[in-house]
Amino acid sequence: xxxxxxxxxxxxxxxxxxxxxxxxxxxxxxxxxxxxxxxxxxxxxxxxxxxxxxxxxxxxxxxxxxxxxxxxxxxxxxxxxxxxxxxxxxxxxxxxxxxxxxxxxxxxxxxxxxxxxxxxxxxxxxxxxxxxxxxxxxxxxxxxxxxxxxxxxxxxxxxxxxxxxxxxxxxxxxxxxxxxxxxxxxxxxxxxxxxxxxxxxxxxxxxxxxxxxxxxxxxxxxxxxxxxxxxxxxxxxxxxxxxxxxxxxxxxxxxxxxxxxxxxxxxxxxxxxxxxxxxxxx
Ligand code: DGL
Numbered sequence: 001x002x003x004x005x006x007x008x009x010x011x012x013x014x015x016x017x018x019x020x021x022x023x024x025x026x027x028x029x030x031x032x033x034x035x036x037x038x039x040x041x042x043x044x045x046x047x048x049x050x051x052x053x054x055x056x057x058x059x060x061x062x063x064x065x066x067x068x069x070x071x072x073x074x075x076x077x078x079x080x081x082x083x084x085x086x087x088x089x090x091x092x093x094x095x096x097x098x099x100x101x102x103x104x105x106x107x108x109x110x111x112x113x114x115x116x117x118x119x120x121x122x123x124x125x126x127x128x129x130x131x132x133x134x135x136x137x138x139x140x141x142x143x144x145x146x147x148x149x150x151x152x153x154x155x156x157x158x159x160x161x162x163x164x165x166x167x168x169x170x171x172x173x174x175x176x177x178x179x180x181x182x183x184x185x186x187x188x189x190x191x192x193x194x195x196x197x198x199x200x201x202x203x204x205x206x207x208x209x210x211x212x213x214x215x216x217x218x219x220x221x222x223x224x225x226x227x228x229x230x231x232x233x234x235x236x237x238x239x240x241x242x243x244x245x246x247x248x249x250x251x252x253x254x255x256x257x258x259x260x261x262x263x264x265x266x267x268x269x270x271x272x273x274x275x276x277x278x279x280x281x282x
Pocket of ligand 1: 022051082194
């Protein structure tokens with residue numbers, strides 16, 4: 001995992017930035033609130049350009065750079081790229097772009113899967129962009145070359161989550177249709193390689209059965225971030241509860257309803273960004 005650590009005392013009480021195309025990154029935010037409750041969080045949801053996972057690599061890189069620039073300019077002390085589609089396309093570019101404590105969700109989830117698997121048969125589900133990039137296959141091969149990795153794109157999961165269709169017969173059937181071919185490979189561990197998917201965790205677990213371990217990137221990612229900020233001596237010593245401020249690039253609609261229900265708390269603030277705040281947003 002990346003070891004680049006930026007120490008800058010002036011950043012101590014600055015927020016942690018998190019971005020995703022929409023609701024998915026809130027799975028990481030929930031874990032951040034649990035493990036680092038006093039930190040302020042700036043969340044960026046790119047609703048205007050969602051979904052990312054069906055777009056080309058060039059487009060995704062462009063969006064990811066714009067989102068990172070926006071949050072960097074806010075003076076954050078660390079950034080979580082809480083979107084697998086963005087991370088698989090653009091981490092190398094983002095690392096060169098700014099000197100920032102930067103964490104993504106792919107390597108932490110891959111490490112967790114390798115440590116959890118019993119028979120070395122790991123399934124990965126994610127968006128088309130992430131699956132095409134083979135980012136998980138590469139990450140797993142780097143740490144444990146003997147593992148067998150089987151992947152499956154599930155493009156309908158993101159719209160289901162954004163609509164708040166987290167249960168019910170239609171969603172159950174779609175989940176089953178995507179996961180049945182994967183189960184034929186007798187996987188024992190399944191990486192939820194899109195941050196939207198933990199919102200469908202219950203249905204996914206019911207479909208694959210309790211013997212398959214589900215890997216949600218949120219826990220290992222936040223642990224990794226905490227480690228980096230700790231080494232940089234940038235964990236706040238404040239004792240008040242952190243604020244969660246949200247920026248979105250289009251009318252929030254379902255985002256607030258589904259997001260607040262998932263987090264079990266209200267957003268301290270939600271702001272709609274104007275086109276001029278983000279390049280290439282028309
Ligand atoms: N949640 C994102 C991911 O982890 C993006 C989903 C999308 O916008 O397609 O890939």
